[in-house]
Amino acid sequence: MTAIPSNRLVVPILSATNFIVGVGAFVVVGLLNPLAEDLSMTTQRAGLIMVIYAMAYAVLSPVLVAVTGRLGRRRLLAAALIVFALSNLVAALATTEMVMFVSRVIAAAGAGILTPVSATVAAGLSPPEGRARALAAVFFGMTLAQVMGVPVGSFIAYTFGWRMAFGAVVGLSLPCLWLIWTRVPAGLSFTPVRLSDLMRTLGNAAHMVAVFFTSMFLGSIYVIYTYVAPLMDSTMGYGRDGISAVLLVFGIGAVVGNIIGGRITDWIGPFRTLLILSSGQVVIMPLFSTLPMSDLSLFVLCVTWASFGWAFMAAQQVRLISLDPENAPVLLSLNAAAIYVGAAVGSAVGGVALDQFGLTALGITGGLGAACAVAVLLLGQRLNARAR
Secondary structure (H helix, E strand, C coil), X not given: CCCXXXXXXXXXXXXXXXXXXXXXXHHHHXXXXXXXXXXXXXXXXXXXXXXXXXXXXXXXXXXXXXXXXXXXXXXXXXXXXXXXXXHHHHHHHCCCHHHHHHHHHHHHHHHHHHHHHHHHHHHHCCCHHXXXXXXXXXXXXXXXXXXXXXXXXXXXXXHHCHHXXXXXXXXXXXXXXXXXXXXXXXXXXCCCCCHHHHHHHHCCHHHHHHHHHHHHXXXXXXHHHCCHHHHHHHHHCCCHHHHHHHHHHHHHHHHHHHHHHHHHHHHHCHHHHHHHHHHHHHHHHHHHHHCCCCHHHHHHHHHHHHHXXXXXXXXXXXXXXXXXXXXXXHHHHHHHHHHHHHHHHHHHHHHXXXXXXXXXXXXXXXXXXXXXXXXXXXXXXXXXXXXX
């Protein structure tokens, strides 16, 4: 994509749009119980709502970005946001589980276009020396959604009903739709991508190993993060308030990491940044297997863990863009899909570790996953050097 003169409002608008996408994706976590009761679903069955969204995103995002490669970026962003908003409206009106499942597939289709395309637009509007900061700013919206989306969505669901939580996503989408249409420049110059570009990327070992790093890195984090509540309850004796405090501290660390990740990447480059972050997780996560510890020590651990974890996204996106700038939209869509694959696989691995060895094994398991991520990062760097 060819850089054009920067518009200061575009990146904040894209960040806000990704906040809405993130809330729409993760709000389900905070309202599963009332939703399941209203739709006569078991809690386990209702959990499939998130799984179906993740699977649909992973499959649809790369394909849709490829087949829409010739469309104008502004029109594509607006159309994707309309699809996402309508899918949440369908979810708010759903009376059966099948309608709910279908609505999440449609939502994944809209989100699967919005997030990677907004990243390519932000990168194209930014000078090379500020590209990482711009990408970090866009992804900040997604980070903030995970920090705020679940608790706010839960509050709305339990106060006004779960349908209002989906309705709030629809309402928030409308001003962003207007801002995209009026503030994102028309006629952005970009290199169109085709389905053949996706197939070529899937067949490129260096590129796919680079994308796989995202799944490995985030998967190692979700080994622990998925089971934070029972881990805190069992080892620290925390109840509702204590667990909420841990999640809040984690959220603060995630925001800090997202902000500093872009700056570090612009300073020392994406590969060195990712090597430091993944190596740091190898050391940090096994400490969760040493619980219990003092409250202060735990909070410092959680802030550090989250900061190292959420600082990686800007560096990884810059790294992928640098691998093949002309094919950046496809690589970024595959990277977005890899996020959900990593979360699903990491949760599954954590569940196996928990069943076989207990909660205290989660930290060591996560650390081993991070060590695998380091190995994948080094392999990807080696393959890329050979390709050149």
